[in-house]
Amino acid sequence: SVASFLFDHIQVFRYFMKVYSPFICRHPAFPAMIDQDIRNTSVDSFLKSIASLRHTDLTYSLKDLQMPVEGMYGIKDNIVAPGQWKVLKNSVVHAKIHLFDKARHFIMLDQPAEFTQSIQNFLRRE
Numbered sequence: 128s129v130a131s132f133l134f135d136h137i138q139v140f141r142y143f144m145k146v147y148s149p150f151i152c153r154h155p156a157f158p159a160m161i162d163q164d165i166r167n168t169s170v171d172s173f174l175k176s177i178a179s180l181r182h183t184d185l186t187y188s189l190k191d192l193q194m195p196v197e198g199m200y201g202i203k204d205n206i207v208a209p210g211q212w213k214v215l216k217n218s219v220v221h222a223k224i225h226l227f228d229k230a231r232h233f234i235m236l237d238q239p240a241e242f243t244q245s246i247q248n249f250l251r252r253e
Contacts, residue, residue: 140165145161148161150205152236153231189214189215189218190218195223195249196215198212199227199242199245200225201230201231201232201233201234202230203230203231212226227241230242
């Protein structure tokens, strides 16, 4: 399996993630953060968690949400399709959507001030 290969070649995986991490998040601390996560997590559990997300569809449950909802999406996300906000908005009509024009997947690192402001505004509003 892929997990077994990566576990047996963890240094290759760590190197790949170090090289690839700037394409996921431009924040200078991100490569070290992801490396620490890799060192502290078994590759098998990491890949299983990602696989379970890929096969989990909760769209049918979104229409039942009654609480305030805010979706935050990085326009330049290269892990989750940025257009996913449309699924949330179409399913939860009262959802607020915040699109971050300079962010990739880790909005809180790419645009920390805007991310914090968005959370604060949401909490004040609701």
